[in-house]
Amino acid sequence: MKKKIGVYICECGPNIAEKIDIDKVIDAVSSLDGVAVVDRYKLLCSVDGKKFLEEQIKKQGITHLVVAACSPKQHEQTFMEVCINAGINPYLFQLANIREQCAWITEDKDEATKKAIILVKAAIGRVRYHDSLEKKEIECNPSVLMIGGGIAGIESSLLLASPDRTVYLVEKTSSLGGLITSFEKTYPNMQSCNSIKQKIENIYKNENIKVFTDSEVEEVLGFFGNFEVKVKRETEENEIDEFNVGAIVLATGSTLFDPDKIPRYGYGKIDNVITALEFEKMNLSGGILLKNNKPPKSVAIIHCVGRNEKGYCSEICCMYSLKFVRYLKDKLPDVKVTNFYSDLCIPGKSDQKFYEETKGKNVDFVRATDIEITKQGDKINIKYKNENNKNSLPIDMVILSPAVEPTSDASKLAELTSISQGDGGFFSEEHEKLSPISTSTDGVYIVGCAQGPKNISETIVQAGAATGKILSSLIPGRKIEPEVKTSQISESSCGGCKICNSVCPYGAITFDEAKRISVINEVICRGCGSCTATCPTGAAINKHFTFDQIYQELIEIVK
Amino acid sequence: MIDKEQYTDVLVIGAGIAGIEASLMFSKADRKVHLVEKTSYTGGTAIKFEEVFSNMECSTCMMAPRQQELLQDKNINLLTLAEVEEVKGSFGKFTVKIHKKARYVDMQNCIGCNACFEPCPVSLKNEFEEGLSEIKAIYVPFAGALPNVPMIDTDHCLRFKGKDKDCKACQEACMFEAIDFNQKDEQLELKVGAIVAATGFNIFDSRKTPQYGYAKVNDVYTALEFERLYASNGPTEGNIVLKNGNAPKSAAIIHCVGRDEKGYCSSVCCMYSLKFNHYLKSKIPEIKISEFYTDLCIPGKSHQKFYEKMKETEVDMIRASDIEISKQGKGIAVKYINGNGKKNSLPVDMAILAPAIEPRDDASKLAKILGISIDEYGFLEEENRDDSSVAISEPGVFVAGCAQGAKNIQDSVSQSCAAVGKVLSSSKYREKN
Numbered sequence: 001m002k003k004k005i006g007v008y009i010c011e012c013g014p015n016i017a018e019k020i021d022i023d024k025v026i027d028a029v030s031s032l033d034g035v036a037v038v039d040r041y042k043l044l045c046s047v048d049g050k051k052f053l054e055e056q057i058k059k060q061g062i063t064h065l066v067v068a069a070c071s072p073k074q075h076e077q078t079f080m081e082v083c084i085n086a087g088i089n090p091y092l093f094q095l096a097n098i099r100e101q102c103a104w105i106t107e108d109k110d111e112a113t114k115k116a117i118i119l120v121k122a123a124i125g126r127v128r129y130h131d132s133l134e135k136k137e138i139e140c141n142p143s144v145l146m147i148g149g150g151i152a153g154i155e156s157s158l159l160l161a162s163p164d165r166t167v168y169l170v171e172k173t174s175s176l177g178g179l180i181t182s183f184e185k186t187y188p189n190m191q192s193c194n195s196i197k198q199k200i201e202n203i204y205k206n207e208n209i210k211v212f213t214d215s216e217v218e219e220v221l222g223f224f225g226n227f228e229v230k231v232k233r234e235t236e237e238n239e240i241d242e243f244n245v246g247a248i249v250l251a252t253g254s255t256l257f258d259p260d261k262i263p264r265y266g267y268g269k270i271d272n273v274i275t276a277l278e279f280e281k282m283n284l285s286g287g288i289l290l291k292n293n294k295p296p297k298s299v300a301i302i303h304c305v306g307r308n309e310k311g312y313c314s315e316i317c318c319m320y321s322l323k324f325v326r327y328l329k330d331k332l333p334d335v336k337v338t339n340f341y342s343d344l345c346i347p348g349k350s351d352q353k354f355y356e357e358t359k360g361k362n363v364d365f366v367r368a369t370d371i372e373i374t375k376q377g378d379k380i381n382i383k384y385k386n387e388n389n390k391n392s393l394p395i396d397m398v399i400l401s402p403a404v405e406p407t408s409d410a411s412k413l414a415e416l417t418s419i420s421q422g423d424g425g426f427f428s429e430e431h432e433k434l435s436p437i438s439t440s441t442d443g444v445y446i447v448g449c450a451q452g453p454k455n456i457s458e459t460i461v462q463a464g465a466a467t468g469k470i471l472s473s474l475i476p477g478r479k480i481e482p483e484v485k486t487s488q489i490s491e492s493s494c495g496g497c498k499i500c501n502s503v504c505p506y507g508a509i510t511f512d513e514a515k516r517i518s519v520i521n522e523v524i525c526r527g528c529g530s531c532t533a534t535c536p537t538g539a540a541i542n543k544h545f546t547f548d549q550i551y552q553e554l555i556e557i558v559k
Numbered sequence: 560m561i562d563k564e565q566y567t568d569v570l571v572i573g574a575g576i577a578g579i580e581a582s583l584m585f586s587k588a589d590r591k592v593h594l595v596e597k598t599s600y601t602g603g604t605a606i607k608f609e610e611v612f613s614n615m616e617c618s619t620c621m622m623a624p625r626q627q628e629l630l631q632d633k634n635i636n637l638l639t640l641a642e643v644e645e646v647k648g649s650f651g652k653f654t655v656k657i658h659k660k661a662r663y664v665d666m667q668n669c670i671g672c673n674a675c676f677e678p679c680p681v682s683l684k685n686e687f688e689e690g691l692s693e694i695k696a697i698y699v700p701f702a703g704a705l706p707n708v709p710m711i712d713t714d715h716c717l718r719f720k721g722k723d724k725d726c727k728a729c730q731e732a733c734m735f736e737a738i739d740f741n742q743k744d745e746q747l748e749l750k751v752g753a754i755v756a757a758t759g760f761n762i763f764d765s766r767k768t769p770q771y772g773y774a775k776v777n778d779v780y781t782a783l784e785f786e787r788l789y790a791s792n793g794p795t796e797g798n799i800v801l802k803n804g805n806a807p808k809s810a811a812i813i814h815c816v817g818r819d820e821k822g823y824c825s826s827v828c829c830m831y832s833l834k835f836n837h838y839l840k841s842k843i844p845e846i847k848i849s850e851f852y853t854d855l856c857i858p859g860k861s862h863q864k865f866y867e868k869m870k871e872t873e874v875d876m877i878r879a880s881d882i883e884i885s886k887q888g889k890g891i892a893v894k895y896i897n898g899n900g901k902k903n904s905l906p907v908d909m910a911i912l913a914p915a916i917e918p919r920d921d922a923s924k925l926a927k928i929l930g931i932s933i934d935e936y937g938f939l940e941e942e943n944r945d946d947s948s949v950a951i952s953e954p955g956v957f958v959a960g961c962a963q964g965a966k967n968i969q970d971s972v973s974q975s976c977a978a979v980g981k982v983l984s985s986s987k988y989r990e991k992n
């Protein structure tokens with residue numbers, strides 16, 4: 001069948017019409033090979049615009065469509081749907097972005113018009129070589145792998161587990177609960193942390209939750225809806241459990257910055273200089289005591305330990321430092337507490353009230369820099385600068401509030417699940433604002449402090465959010481649709497060099513030893529093109545970015 | 560036991576970023592969603608921003624695909640100009656009464672060509688633009704509003720006010736017979752199983768802190784006014800200008816306006832104030848900027864990096880208290896006490912106030928309708944502040960976004976996803992089929 005290319009230019013109200021001479025564009029592309037129709041319309045994405053386009057495709061017998069309008073991010077999907085409604089394959093379509101890449105950024109109308117002509121020609125050049133692509137549907141497994149048995153993993157597991165959805169909860173330590181089990185109370189309500197025990201009981205009672213303690217995830221293969229997981233149990237035989245899940249939640253929590261890395265705080269060298277977590281445990285065990293078993297008469301709490309080194313504010317340290325003041329005042333009413341802070345970061349709605357109620361007799365707040373902790377006889381001496389004045393304070397006990405950082409296994413897990421780590425080594429979300437729970441790997445979600453420093457309430461919210469993401473996308477009995485624009489490897493041209501196997505970020509390529517060639521699993525493949533770019537023989541091609549398609553597009557732009 | 564008569568539809572109140580996200584997720588899970596929005600458009604407050612911190616992405620570009628998806632989603636029944644009037648029943652079985660005001664423009668016929676605006680003889684202040692520009696009595700509040708269908712403001716339209724009963728200037732200008740003066744307000748009754756309240760926030764009225772000179776001293780703007788001054792679809796098309804039409808040579812950004820009055824830190828002001836620094840420098844590279852703050856509150860893994868990048872632009876960060884803004888000659892004087900306790904004064908051309916986030920003025924009314932309580936600050940109250948903040952003491956009602964307390968977009972979206980998770984995981988919904 002002869003190709004009949006239809007080219008439709010959207011005015012986008014005044015957005016494109018006023019910045020580009022559309023009639024000139026029409027003149028310039030009308031006589032190109034295969035172009036059957038060129039027309040303009042005031043707003044192609046409108047209800048009427050879509051109707052117009054659909055009718056045009058049918059009436060003119062268009063086989064390949066080019067729309068010159070806005071960014072594909074905005075309306076590629078819209079016009080692909082028009083193609084489906086008009087009865088042509090949606091991949092026989094190309095969108096030329098003459099708004100964001102042209103009208104909106106090129107001041108001079110002649111220049112903008114010239115550029116628009118080039119972009120439209122490039123789209124026409126490319127669309128001639130487009131092939132029809134078909135959507136696939138695959139079965140999915142609704143079960144979930146939950147990595148991390150802290151508060152986030154516990155909350156999410158309890159919400160997710162149901163008769164048609166098993167949750168595999170993998171915890172690397174010997175018990176569930178995570179950091180919160182070391183705390184006596186949570187802020188701002190100073191509520192007892194005992195409720196975590198009830199939740200852990202509920203986990204064990206739930207027959208749809210399988211708990212693996214002392215265990216680590218060893219291997220993750222597959223893709224959203226169909227992951228194959230291997231978990232290693234730290235037993236004598238190092239048992240390996242294998243199971244299939246549809247989604248993975250990384251709730252691996254955080255650890256604290258090691259204050260040993262900043263010698264001026266004296267940690268590990270001076271007695272009675274302890275970290276926040278050590279203080280939590282000391283408080284929980286009942287006695288706030290110095291090394292000599294006497295209660296301290298004065299305590300300093302140093303905020304922001306490691307903030308400069310890490311390059312971010314850990315959000316929770318100011319508040320838990322205030323909580324420590326409460327602990328101290330509850331147990332040692334006469335103790336003098338001095339908070340050394342830089343900026344008070346208390347953003348929650350009742351945080352300020354908590355601060356106001358914590359201030360008071362024998363509780364000082366000193367804005368300080370250049371803190372140095374030394375030993376002075378039996379005591380500790382804190383040297384600091386306050387608004388350029390040098391000061392010092394003798395003290396019995398020092399509590400360091402170190403930055404929150406990702407756990408040591410974060411890199412391994414990021415690699416296993418093919419997601420990336422960003423600022424501070426925390427797992428990177430798909431989109432900072434709109435997709436804070438999702439990642440670059442479909443079906444892999446990140447929650448709690450593994451995603452970034454946050455308090456317990458925000459952690460539980462994210463655990464609920466991952467639950468929402470899974471329950472709304474991985475529904476028992478429903479099929480999922482994988483990427484259509486995948487890569488494939490030509491059996492006859494593959495030389496078996498395996499370069500593509502090593503560059504594929506999704507683990508989609510395996511090596512067929514019998515045939516000595518690489519093979520792409522098109523369900524896992526996301527069509528990123530890494531294999532295509534590295535293949536020395538041209539055997540790997542992306543179905544929607546073939547050599548001809550890219551060449552024809554580029555040649556129109558450079559010639 | 561599962562009650563077979565449970566309703567599976569969901570009611571989402573508020574079509575801001577949190578409400579949109581929740582609706583799309585419910586729809587993906589095959590729930591029918593009734594999304595009730597008080598205004599004529601979707602996008603809430605975030606659609607007023609030109610860019611969002613910390614990656615300075617264009618806010619409209621970020622949101623438009625989601626808004627488009629919402630409008631095209633067959634599971635989502637978007638009710639604009641609508642408010643919840645009554646809620647009866649309990650989790651799984653709510654009956655909700657909605658009052659939906661007439662738009663007087665047919666959503667199907669209108670193509671959004673805007674031809675109806677010009678002939679309208681009435682001009683009024685555009686509230687969306689914080690009163691910085693005027694619109695007609697038939698209008699869409701801003702270019703790019705979705706749905707892109709105008710409404711008639713019956714409080715000002717000559718025809719509806721009875722001042723000129725025969726005026727049909729807009730109707731005559733419409734080529735698509737979209738304007739229908741006979742539309743009537745509707746009373747709708749919906750049966751839903753769960754409710755998500757995502758009604759957003761107001762900003763603190765800076766007039767209540769007269770020391771900042773707002774509404775008395777020229778060229779003192781609120782954060783939202785300034786957002787619109789910078790917006791490419793705003794009243795000045797993104798040109799930051801003083802009342803006299805000149806570009807400012809210096810500007811002061813005042814953090815924490817109303818913090819003491821409200822009794823909490825609003826969590827986002829430091830970051831958006833730093834964003835404003837970027838706005839100003841990108842339009843007026845030579846401008847001198849001073850940020851007056853108390854404590855820098857920039858929690859989160861990527862925010863300090865943003866702050867350090869902003870510092871490279873030579874912004875003057877001044878820790879200050881007792882700030883007073885007054886008129887000085889043709890400009891503005893910012894008097895303050897600095898960190899060392901010394902009195903100072905700085906002359907600037909423009910001052911931008913970063914006011915606290917506060918509950919919507921109708922939050923307590925909504926709380927009463929929903930049978931839930933408000934907290935000591937007037938926000939919708941969560942069940943347990945140490946725990947998940949989306950559950951409310953009334954089972955089946957959930958809260959998301961700034962309706963629960965001041966927070967940034969990421970945290971709002973997390974909450975809306977969590978509210979969806981809570982609803983979908985509830986046993987009441989498990990056995991839909």
